[in-house]
Amino acid sequence: MKDILGLVAKRLGLGLVTLLVVSVLIFFAVELLPGDIAQAVLGQMATEETLAQLRLEFGLDRPAVVRYFDWLAGAVTGDFGTSLIDGEAVTAKITDRFINTLFLAAYAAVIAVPFAIALGIIVALLRNSIFDRVANVVTLTSISSPEFFLGYILILYLAVKWSMFPAIASLSSSMTFLEMLERTFLPALTLVLVVTAHMMRMTRAAIINLLASPYIEMARLKGAPPWKVIVRHALPNAWAPIINVVALNLAYLVTGVVLVEVVFVYPGIGQLLVDAVAKRDFPIVQACCLIFAATFILLNLAADVGAILTNPRLRHPK
């Protein structure tokens, strides 16, 4: 156990270093853009005086390195500065949106992960049968279609033609949890369709990969029925690759939902990011990028730890 804690601490430290590098990239990528923020904000109205005044106001007259550390110090304490457009605190603007995005991601994940793994186990059990092929074709089709296309198809049938679910997923604070679930069902379903194929196919492949192992043959020769061979003997040794793909897809659910949020007018962080990019509201763009990067790093760390925890050699050292 002590080894594992040490390992987790080491990975966490490495994750922090990665995040620091990413923060440098994010900050200076914005710096590299032609013109500066003052010019971007003022646009057509820029004159020498207004520019100089705004630069002074934003502190742009100071060297970039100083501003970076200023920004970093703020980010660490949760202060990402103020929006260039309306002067509101970035943190306040982002918080609600991010919670919404997490809600949608969690909603989709709670459905997609168990569904994909269960389906993966079933197709591994029925490998090369008609069911296996149909499941593969259907999930591949859904992963190959762009999310916005899937989203519109779902709206067309489930919202417009059969009016089962609302087409627009706007939220308000007075809604109950159940209402929220109903409101956001279509975007969640779209995401489920997008991420299931990947996880299911990895589960199937990881299990089938093990079926040639001597211990699987041993299980068969002990008279274990096929489902038991898969669930009890193959699956516990297949977790590592499955967990990695699950983590990758969870990260995608948080960071890759921009299009789905736009299609369903969902007030998530993706939409905010798109707006901010359009309006050149750089503090928001930087904050969103940093949050996305942190999400990726954290989920990958969780996957590494998960893979370690499922390895009996590491869990029970000699």
Add this chain to the structure above:
Amino acid sequence: MSKYHNKSVLLEIRDLKIDGYADETWVPIIKGVDLTLRRGEVLGLIGESGAGKSTIGAAAMGYARDGTRISEGSIEFDGMELTTATSAEKRALRGSRIAYVAQSAAASFNPAHKLIDQHTEAPLHYRIKKRMEAQEDAMELYERLRLPNPTEIGFRYPHQVSGGQLQRAMTAMAMSCRPDLIIFDEPTTALDVTTQIEVLAAIRDIVDQFDTAAIYITHDLAVVAQMADTIKVLLKGEEVEHASTEKMLDAPEEDYTKSLWAVRSFKRPQKSRPEDDSRPVISVQGVDAAYTGGAKVLDDISFEIYPGMTVAVVGESGSGKSTAARVITGLLPPMSGEVLCRGEALPPRYQDRTRDQLRQAQMIYQMADTALNPKSRISDIIGRPAQFYSGLKGQGLKQRVDELLDLIELDPAKFYNRFPPELSGGQKQRIGIARALAAEPEFIICDEVTSALDQLVAEGILKLLDRLQQELGLAYMFITHDLATVRSIADEVVVMQNGKVVEQGAKEEMFTPPHHPYTDLLLSSVPEMDPNWLTTLLEERGVDNIGEAASV
């Protein structure tokens, strides 16, 4: 045979034919084998790899491995025809009435579950016992098989238990439902001789105690002689001969059987160190070594290898034989001590050695399968070191590769453009030898080069190595755990135990008493053709001592 003659027939196989899928067609691999096994009888199945021993063993459970199918014949187990039984009917027999013990227990235990949970799986599945009962029974079986801490060992994971113990735990698992028949598929092949004895003794005892019938599959005649009542010899899917063990050992009838019996005949005269003041080609002096952060694997090792001589390094697995080779080649820099080549110290790391120093120490590996890149042509595998060390190009390089192929007795025209997977095990090992020769070394390390090969093939490789030594004046460091090999080709022997050299000297001295106690243990543990060898040995050592003797 007469002993079982009035017992009822348990397994009857008639004209069994099995096909294997290869190159997109079905080819016969078992070509009509008959077999009758009575209750309590132990049948030994022997033959080289590819003879179909394991395939027949699996078929006795009604099981066809992936890529094989039972095409003809009948398999009748206790009145039930297995070739026509449904998969559910066959499954109901497996684990409960017919059990299986695999070659590598380390690979055949599921790494994710505790031993005892795997042990109790079948009895619980068949509702023969409740969990607690099944666990108690497991502990009792562990005790009978003389496993240490029988009440505790089952709660460990497979990687926490040594190979010999795992093999016994697997035998216990096979016994969990008290089957009528157990298939032992080379259960001791992967073990050291000293460990092999305890497993053999344990298997023999338990099969006796419960009067279980068994099919014992092996390629080792001396082992089968200890275990079986009758022996069936197989060659390429066909039966060669079948007789009682005594008769088979004393008076084999068929030529093939006789050739198997005579396989250890190769022996070349022992050479002694050169009289003049020529220096050893390799001299290891006071070497200590450890892997990163680990305990010492080598402890003050010293030995010398003179030109044109073969020095066998013997010991159990984990004794440090292969680590010594890694130190000599520079793969593992020693903590202290040094390696001299003709009196000159070699840099400890291979990265710091010159091309000429690297050339001096070439290696041939145990598993030719994994030591040759399956995607490289033979011409590239041998050609690359020839090019690297001798700077040959174009026609000159081709000529050199042809020359090397001639040396290892493979026709250049036939093998030049082929890939390793198209070759047999013996041919692959010859390519490994040619690759080492391509560097024109004076010294070659042979790491268990024959232990993955059949006896006849292994003998061919030994003869080849001997011929090359005479023609090219090579010195060999021959790492092995097989003392029969040592007897046939070594000039000097170095015995290692737990990272130390316990004894070294000329071969004849080593094989004549008095020995160091550890050498004695190694020598006396090598199975002999005498069917009473195991019984006698156990009496000499005392039954309770054998477990201690081999605990590594």
